[in-house]
Amino acid sequence: MSDLRSLLEVASAAVDQAASLVGRMTVGEVRPKGDRDMVSEIDLAVEEQVRAFLSRETPELGFLGEEEGATAPVKELTWALDPVDGTANLVNGIPLCAVSLGLVSGNASVLGVIDLPFLSKRFTAAQGLGAYADSVRLAPSRAIDLSEAVIAIGDYAVGPNSQQRNRMRFAITQLLAERALRVRMVGSAAIDLAWVAAGKLDASIAMSNHPWDMAAGTAIAREAGALVLDAEGAEHGLLSAATVAVAPGLRGPVLELLDDARRQADTQGGGH
Structure with a gap:
């Protein structure tokens, strides 16, 4: 290299x-x-x-x-x-x-x-x-519980099949509203990821992964010590369907929330 x-x-x-x-x-x-x-x-x-x-x-x-x-x-x-x-x-x-x-x-x-x-x-x-x-x-936050976490979510889907694609996003929003300290929608994936790296946000959940949106931020978040994953908890890469950056102590609670949101969306007939 x-x-x-x-x-x-x-x-x-x-x-x-x-x-x-x-x-x-x-x-x-x-x-x-x-x-x-x-x-x-x-x-x-x-x-x-x-x-x-x-x-x-x-x-x-x-x-x-x-x-x-x-x-x-x-x-x-x-x-x-x-x-x-x-x-x-x-x-x-x-x-x-x-x-x-x-x-x-x-x-x-x-x-x-x-x-x-x-x-x-x-x-x-x-x-x-x-x-x-x-x-x-930079270093990520030390949060370990959703009740003390400020979590950013990505923009809702637009375009073809947006209603179906948003079922998972709506389920995530609802569960975060019930479990997190605060929910934020900043409107910039780059800022979300940079602020996770800096500990200003405790996690960022985006059900998307375009390289121009995520390449810089995922490198910064990971190098700072945050975990950057897909929605199932595997290591994030360019082919991942989602981009989830979390303070290390929140890995379990965030992935559990995503599992619950997936089941809720599937019950309602939606995909991811």
């Missing part, structure tokens, strides 16, 4: 440019992208700029972006970019959005840089090098 320390410097430089662009651009035209989804001029401009920068700095690596897909061949080492994770928040003037750049090796994320342009916060990690918020080393 290429030198991750050097690649982390490259990723940080790319995200420097992206965050600056997000901070100074106006949202501009917002176009629909499927059912209840959107893309802004900022999304497109950031992806274009980061893709061009990385193609110059690391031409030997692949590149996958949310908006334009694999504009360089997907390889053993491939960058995965969400130019603005939380576009709906950005468009509505909510400052909870992030530039999220990860590096994928095979089936796993090995490096991540997440920048919150409107909160002036940067999260970074690379496998074996630790996870940091700016210069502060």
